[in-house]
Amino acid sequence: MKRKSGPITKNMIFMMVIYSILGMAYAGVSLTLETQTIKMGESIILICTVHGIAKINPDVTRQFAKGSNGDLLCYNGHITQTSKYEEILSDGNKFGLMINNVTESDVNSIYQCRYRFSTVKQMIGINEMNFEYGPTANTTFIEFNNYDNTSFEIQINFTKIFPVPMCSAQMKNTELQFKNTSIMEERIFYKVSFILVYVDGDQCGTDLEIICKVGRSSHPIKTFKPFQECKCTIPLLILTICGVVLIGFILLVALLMVYKRRRKQKACTKSKNKSETTTDNADEEAFL
Template sequence: MYLTIPVLVLLVDLSFEKEYLSWKLLTTKVVFGQAVQLRCHLPKQNCCHNYTRSWRGGPDYTLLTLNEKSSNYTKYIEYLDTESRTSVLTIKSFSESEVDIIYQCSYGFSSYEAILQLTRHRYEFHPTESVPVSLSFNGTHMYAKISLEKVFPKPQCYGNTNEKDITKESLKVISKRNGIFYKSMIDFNYMIDPQHCFGLVTITCTVGTSRITIAEQNTSCRKNGSTFHGKHLAQRDSVASNSHDEESNIVGKVLIVLCFHFFNGL
């Protein structure tokens, strides 16, 4: 009986400490290739220099920082905010190998670990391809086939010419899984109306909360060839009409001369 009481008290104390130690993702929008921050809330009691602080994690689950000292300053930095009782871990150049793995925040004998999960609403992987690209033009169509080898989440893409939405008639996007990301193929084919100028044609994609211009072509308006063709026809018709009038005048004059000679012969 006497042995069970201190054991129970010890368990209550440990759970009390763990209740106040936890970390959360501080960065509101995680973009791969940029910096990401995790914030660990330390216990209210005995904070904040009485015990050793540390962060563990990464692809190999190793010690990242220890009391603001880093195992790799070009990659990991820890900052202690005593006023808010938080330890903030900054991960520079966040990569795909650093997601969906465990990170641990420790303070003294207490620790908290959780998986940094890839979710649709908070993570973005922007295309690494050089964009915007140029569109091809063959006189009647503007077209392009664009491949985004790695992107997250699935891009929502739109086509526009000036202020007109041409997505439905000209744009098709197919996205397939590529590891934890997606590979997206964009097929653009737009038939140009020869009766109108079309000006600026753009393809934009929304990746998470970011809007990215994928293609952009500022095509100057072209004159309608059929209009000039009609003018040429009108000119030819006018010339033909003038020639017909001249021939009629000549015939009339010949008839008058013949009639004059005929009556003189009588």
């Protein structure tokens, strides 16, 4: 027998509307990392987006959790660790979680976002595009070997860094590239060594600046002079000044000598003329 279907009543329509509001008003949620670059000791923000609605309902259940067991971090604005986490509410269809003082345990972990009955899990992992750990005084070691006035060698060892950096040395108008000698992974970081060998000419007194690019950031490592002792200890400017003074002194002495010689010649000429005049007067008197 063919079963007849009854007419659609107002109650059925009402129930359909209710189910639509509860389950079909939004298509679900998504969880993303808003922070572009993760840095240890700083903060990151996770954003939970509720699709299909224009604005978050503050009376509806919303929460953040962490790990495969779903350890609760935030529930309807109530924070489990107030110094570590903060909830962020917006006027739109998003709400977020700020994680302060990021450590190794905060990354490469699963985070969970829930709004009403919809839940999403997302691994917040690190890669060379979103995570940086730069060099510090405690993780950077430099060894400098000065062979002579024409060559030197520099070794750099980073015990904790991410991602693998690119290092160079600036000297006058020359840029020298370090070569990588070893890379070791330790947890989420790298242990890296570099070397630079320079054997091309005299660089006496030249400043050398080492810079390493880690991810998007450039870090000055050290600035020093590769050659502290130079063959020529007198600066060129002092030599030039001494030369000019010496030439001036020689010219002055020469002028004085010429002046004295001319003065002596004039004195002799006057004496000779006076002597000749006296002789002529004597001859005239004798004649008379």
